[in-house]
Amino acid sequence: MVESVAVPISVYRYDPARDATPRYVDYSLDLPRHTPVLTALLKIRSEIDSTLSLRYSCRSSICGSCAMLINSKSRLACQTQVGPELDLHGRVVVDPMRNQPVLRDLVVDQGPFWQDYERIVPHLVPDPAHPMPEGKPNPMTPEQVDRFYETPRCIACGACYSACPAKEADPTFPGPMALAKLYRFVVDPRDGARRERLLRIQPGGLWTCLRCHLCTSSCPKDVRPSERIRDLKELAIHEQGATEAGSRHAVGFKENLHDRGLLNEMRLVRQTDGVVGLLRQAPQGLRLARKKPELLKKPRRIEGQDQVQKLYELLEDEEGGA
Template sequence: MPEKLVTAHVDVFRHDPAGGGAPRYQRFTLELPPHTPVLTALLRIRAEQDPSLTLRYSCRSAICGSCAMQINSKSRLACQTPIGPEIAEHGRIVIEPMRNQAGVRDLVVDQTPFWEAYDRMRPHLITDPLRPMPEGRETSMTPAQVEQFRETPRCISCAACYSACPAVEADAAFPGPMALAKLYRFVVDPRDQARQDRLLRIQTEGLWLCLRCHLCTEACPKDVRPSERIRDLKEMAIAAQGGTERGSRHAIGFKQNIRERGQLNEMKLVLQTDGILGSIGQAGQGFKIWRKKPEISKRPRRIEGIEEVEEIYKELDPKPKGDR
């Protein structure tokens, strides 16, 4: 029996900055089985309807990480996303290039910032040249030590997380979720001799810009869970250096605040984060907020059931993950 086909209306973002002309969406319509990957649909379009359609791909098996793009506004691998569910949910398939990276042509983006951030993490073992490993000595790891890498070795560098990340969009200094997941992998590697230096440097190189929205983890096709590893890095950074950075002071203050009263004391948090002098610099902004929300100047009461909050803290306060 012939396979049932669905009608796919595919609206593809088209733009050739070098050739001039405004960006536009071009509709292609084709009949395909519902399990057809979006990448296959795009390659059919290129073969049968428009050979100028430009996209990046290689393995067609969710291995090389080349084909990430926006599919109905979500960062996905085109070779791993079947058309059927997209059509069922949205009625059409809108294909756009990844976000947070400048367009080169159609669906191809310039990944230079993504790879530069990766390089800044020094994603390789760093050993002390003055203390080389003795000749012939093994640098093997125990299974428990390998376990510390968590899911990070699964990363295929597809940049879907980078495309989904609002912190990357807001601040070019933020290295992005994939780069930080790579950093985590080397921070917990017992053979690496730059752990402390890595944890100190990353605090001023964007670690605290992460908003903890978890959109990167949602977007990741390999379940690398970058946002969880960034959380671990923050815990390890505080353990390594205490609250010496603004971001770490904010995190420590936030945690103390909730522990004491079960709700945030916003005035106190500003003081804990920025100190007296820094807070004076924010007085104008604070006054504007106070006019709209005067209750922020009152000391919040301890909430009912604060003992339960204390129990949660006791439960969730283990040794920082990956601590060695």
Template sequence: MRLTFTIQRYNPEIDVHPHFEEYRLEVGRGLTVLEALIRIKNEQDGSLSLRYSCRSAICGSCAMEINGSEKLACRTSVRKELERHGRIVVAPLRNLPVIKDLVVDMSSFWGKIRAVTPWLLAEPSAGGDRPPGPMTLMPQSYEFHNVDACIMCGACVAACTVHEVSKEFLGPAALAKADRFLADPREPETSKRFRLKELEKDHGIWDCTRCNFCVQVCPKDVKPMEAIVRLRRAAIQRGLTATGGARHILGFADLIERQGRLNEAIMPLKVVGFDWKRLLSVIPLGIKMLLKGKVPNPLGHSIEGIEYVRSLFAAARRRVKPT
């Protein structure tokens, strides 16, 4: 069967903007997108640039955009893509600078991995040096939730909607890596708290919008968004609640427990806290909400079944393990 492959091309030495070129290739059953690209390079256009290595979905080198979604080319079936989309369109990963054709610059990606301190920390007072003696990790003493399966392919960063608008965001891969070290029992509690205080700053754990795209495209089922949620939960459990994101979660839960529903009039006040400048900034929003009927009647009755809702919160508190 002869198929058309549409590939984004870009050579910074001669091209002003990226463009697409089409290649016709005779394919058989079982062919992967990576195998097709290698054949196109070897048989039709030697100038085509792409990155690959293991061809076994281990190294992550061949991550690229295939039919609008981030995938590993070595494990993506041409036949299945054709059945699902009726075409084969290949482009480089989004949100990363293109070096040439399908090759992207991963420098910023690796910089963010280094930024989360991807190694075990000693006591902060010791300057981050590893304590003397062996650091043995006993079986069944930890639960990494599969975050250690990450192959650093960059697919999650390319799919991240926050990274698309804020290049300073640490990103799903780096934060999932941080969660792996937070879960390690060999790291002292004081170091875990220090790690979380760094991660709760701007462009950290509270910037994630939970769009879930990183979970959808991850080829190793790492579930980076769930790792970010665990980091948020760990920060709140350790009393790190000064950020707007933490106040939003605590305020939301408090309103549901007290009233059985979200009170949109009070919620903004829960988030801004006692910051008078921010309080004044939300007054116009409050007026608009009042005019739109989004402010619940303060004299209204409690919702039916409020005691059952409160019992759920009480049961959840009993199940929370002390940190």
């Protein structure tokens, strides 16, 4: 017989029709350690409080319905067992996903998530120059499929969207899932809208990403959206050049390290924001220089700079051969 342990569990409760503010309600259940958090919540609903609202369907990490915050991390409730949570946190605290309005208890309005997904045009746009053969398959090579083989694993659970600080700071940012899906179509050789997709996503979209990788660490299907966003940034620069402050910053960073192995912060500001931006930031720069006088010295090359440049050459050769 499997031994049970006492599981303290605090659940976010909020019914906008009745409650002025959200609150946590504490429950205590006796459960085997391997019990999924979803099963614990369903036990609360069937045995203690039938008004608890939550969303779920498959209970097998397939449908993506049960994403929520468990001890402050966005993940699937049917995939997260109570035992490891108790070991790490001593209790289980459950909240609704972030970046989407709460409808009731653990149920959020996924409208914004799906609207962001719609914005990237999530389907193949036929290329008039290469029409699809009617009634026949249009096969790709294994190498072509390899470029996006992770993205179709996405189950649209929204855990990455909930974890994303860029989405929280800028509601116009499409979010990691939409961008990972966008990448899938950009590298699909059958798609006819590659250039438009890349041009459309640059202004205010792509470069808002902070490269924190929280989306990747939250993803239950290892889709790795932050890596696909990095790839999109490279593709966008190749397509359009460095036209945004974000892309100019990335290119400037690369050039600084290539030339001297160190950042020249004044040069980087000028490369990112132009001379006007440099002048605008001059008072702040002078304050900083008082604390770090070395910023005003002529930048030197680091020892072994030739090795850094060799690394660049190797990477460029690799890219060219890819």
